[in-house]
Amino acid sequence: xxxxxxxxxxxxELGAESLTDAELLAILLSTGTKxxxxxxxxxxxxxxxxxxxxxxxxxxxxxxxxxxxxDVKIIRIAAAFEIARRIVKEVLKEKxxxx
Numbered sequence: 001x002x003x004x005x006x007x008x009x010x011x012x013e014l015g016a017e018s019l020t021d022a023e024l025l026a027i028l029l030s031t032g033t034k035x036x037x038x039x040x041x042x043x044x045x046x047x048x049x050x051x052x053x054x055x056x057x058x059x060x061x062x063x064x065x066x067x068x069x070x071d072v073k074i075i076r077i078a079a080a081f082e083i084a085r086r087i088v089k090e091v092l093k094e095k096x097x098x099x
């Protein structure tokens with residue numbers, strides 16, 4: 001089995017559904033920090049908040065407590081969650097309209 005050095009290669013070859021939550025989050029983070037890969041930072045975030053759902057409504061300041069996260073990475077995470085919220089809102093609206 002092939003070993004990828006970055007989850008982006010795995011996503012490209014096997015599809016997004018093949019990635020773990022940490023790998024998906026690592027793609028958003030793009031880079032790690034000295035001594036920690038993006039995936040290490042992603043695992044730390046998920047351990048702190050428990051899941052994507054646990055991360056979703058956290059104030060941005062909570063993310064600053066994690067070494068390796070600065071404004072740019074936190075903004076990317078916040079943008080991804082906002083996109084997800086809008087998709088859910090759209091789907092729910094479509095469901096209500098079809099009922």
